[in-house]
Amino acid sequence: MKIYGMESPDSSRKRLSRSIEACLANGQRLVDESYDIEFREPTSTRFYLLIIAQEEAAKAFILHLVRDGVVPLSKEIRRAMNDHVCKQLVGILMDYLVLRWVSMEELEAKVRRDFELGDLFPQDIGSALEIFAYEKVQRWQSNTWVWDKDPNYDPAIHKLADGARDRQKQNALYVGIGGDGGVVSLPGKVTAEDTVAELEKARDYIRLVNSISQGEVLGDAFRLKKLVKALRTIFGTTKEHPYD
Numbered sequence: 001m002k003i004y005g006m007e008s009p010d011s012s013r014k015r016l017s018r019s020i021e022a023c024l025a026n027g028q029r030l031v032d033e034s035y036d037i038e039f040r041e042p043t044s045t046r047f048y049l050l051i052i053a054q055e056e057a058a059k060a061f062i063l064h065l066v067r068d069g070v071v072p073l074s075k076e077i078r079r080a081m082n083d084h085v086c087k088q089l090v091g092i093l094m095d096y097l098v099l100r101w102v103s104m105e106e107l108e109a110k111v112r113r114d115f116e117l118g119d120l121f122p123q124d125i126g127s128a129l130e131i132f133a134y135e136k137v138q139r140w141q142s143n144t145w146v147w148d149k150d151p152n153y154d155p156a157i158h159k160l161a162d163g164a165r166d167r168q169k170q171n172a173l174y175v176g177i178g179g180d181g182g183v184v185s186l187p188g189k190v191t192a193e194d195t196v197a198e199l200e201k202a203r204d205y206i207r208l209v210n211s212i213s214q215g216e217v218l219g220d221a222f223r224l225k226k227l228v229k230a231l232r233t234i235f236g237t238t239k240e241h242p243y244d
Contacts, residue, residue, distance in 0.1 A: 016067035020060045020213050024206055027056035031202050043195040044172040044187035050198040051169045057205035058087035061094055064213050070228050071235050076140040084166045086136050091205065092128035092157065093227060096121075098204045099220040114222060119229070127157040129227075133234045135161065 030053035034046045059081045065071045080086040101107040113122075121129065130151060139145075153161075176185035211217055217224055232238070 013067055016063055017213070020063045020067065020209070023056045023060035023063065024210055024213075027053040027060070027202065027206050030056065031199070031206070034199070042188040042190055043192050044190040047190045047195045047198055048169055048172040050195065050202045051165075051172075053202040054091050054198070054205050055084060055087040057202065057209050058090040058094065060209045060213070061090055061205075062087075064209060065228075065231065067213075069237055070231050072237065074137075074141075076137045079140060080132070080137055083136065084169075085161060085163060086132055088160055088165050089128045089132040089136070089157075091201070092160070093125065093132075094205050094208055095201070096125045097217075097220055097223050097227065098208055099223065100204075114220075114226075119226060121226070121230070123152075124154040124157050127151075127154040128160075129230060129234075131157065131161045133231070138234075 030049045034049045034053075037043075037046050040046070062071070062077065062081050066073045066077065071077055099107075099110065101110060120126070131153065159165075171185045172187055172190050174187070175183060178184040212224070
């Protein structure tokens with residue numbers, strides 16, 4: 001409802017909730033449709049669809065953060081929701097929240113490490129967070145600032161930010177042509193194992209965001225609280241979040 005040209009917080013929240021649901025539904029549709037080509041070789045097309053499904057879940061996660069006042073709905077955040085690399089960086093943060101483990105010993109080791117780090121993050125997660133927030137969103141606001149000293153980003157995350165994962169996604173569909181006109185890559189290079197790994201990620205991301213948006217956490221609540229705190233500090237938001 002709008003009163004004197006102003007939208008009520010409840011109306012805004014409902015609209016954002018509908019957007020979250022739409023992104024998750026579309027991500028699930030892509031996962032479901034990927035089963036239609038499950039046994040086709042090569043698995044490249046399925047691989048591509050599953051990465052798009054992950055990006056839809058990442059968009060839903062950003063919208064959740066907006067809905068709950070963790071990040072603002074600025075033009076830069078809207079741009080991030082349409083930027084493939086930004087959504088892939090957010091996917092790294094979602095991987096962190098999923099907290100995958102095989103044995104109790106592995107889980108206990110991860111929990112101990114989390115408490116040892118306190119408010120800090122592992123290098124890969126901290127790199128994904130900083131590149132998303134500073135090198136992407138805030139640099140779109142102003143490109144005049146510089147670091148006091150060069151950041152020590154995780155090499156794999158730095159490559160992702162430079163477009164390595166997006167090129168991998170594109171290479172799953174297209175024949176790559178080099179400078180001399182010769183073939184440099186073929187879609188058939190994607191393996192069945194690669195595709196299964198992306199399927200698991202897509203399903204995990206969708207379940208995670210769906211649970212958080214419904215007020216539950218299928219992932220790790222401690223890590224979510226820490227991530228929310230960091231994002232609020234970076235973006236200067238103060239609204240209380242359900243997991244504060």
